[in-house]
Amino acid sequence: xxDVKLMIAGRPYxxxxxxxxxAQLLQLAAVVDEKARGIQGGTEVRQLLFAAxxxxxxxxxxxxxxxxxxxxxxxxxxAVALAESREAAARDELRAAVVREQAALKELEALRAxxxxxxxxxxxxxxxxxxxxxxxxxxxxxxxxxx
Numbered sequence: 699x700x701d702v703k704l705m706i707a708g709r710p711y712x713x714x715x716x717x718x719x720x721a722q723l724l725q726l727a728a729v730v731d732e733k734a735r736g737i738q739g740g741t742e743v744r745q746l747l748f749a750a751x752x753x754x755x756x757x758x759x760x761x762x763x764x765x766x767x768x769x770x771x772x773x774x775x776x777a778v779a780l781a782e783s784r785e786a787a788a789r790d791e792l793r794a795a796v797v798r799e800q801a802a803l804k805e806l807e808a809l810r811a812x813x814x815x816x817x818x819x820x821x822x823x824x825x826x827x828x829x830x831x832x833x834x835x836x837x838x839x840x841x842x843x844x845x
Contacts, residue, residue, distance in 0.1 A: 707734035707745050729753070788844045795837045802830045 702720050704711045704727040715723050733749035740748075809826055 704731075706731045707742055707749075709742060792841065792844060795840050798833060799837050802833045806830050 699714050700717050700720050702713050702715055702723050704713055704724065706727055711727075713723065730746075730749055730753065733752050734745045737745045737748045805826070
């Protein structure tokens with residue numbers, strides 16, 4: 699058990715506290731002393747009473763602010779979780795689009811490597827190329843939409 703000598707409103711007080719809590723007790727006494735010295739007139743007891751009331755008011759006001767902030771914190775956490783899930787979904791969609799684009803490019807390379815028949819216009823190859831171009835355009839549009 700430690701002994702601490704406090705000065706509050708110009709008067710010394712000897713107080714016992716647990717070992718290691720001396721600095722905290724001195725800091726708290728300084729807060730009480732500051733409040734008590736700010737009250738002019740009256741007896742020492744009256745100064746301490748009003749200091750205690752003012753500190754209780756400060757504590758109650760701080761608790762009210764914390765209580766108001768908690769729901770906002772919950773809303774903020776929910777918004778962050780939603781944004782993270784949307785970001786993950788966008789990444790998954792982008793990966794799938796990249797896989798589709800790679801498949802389309804492989805298909806295009808296969809068409810280029812395939813021997814071509816001397817038919818005019820090659821409608822089968824033209825149609826495949828148009829489908830691949832459409833896929834690439836759709837992929838580019840999706841990539842541009844990702845934040």
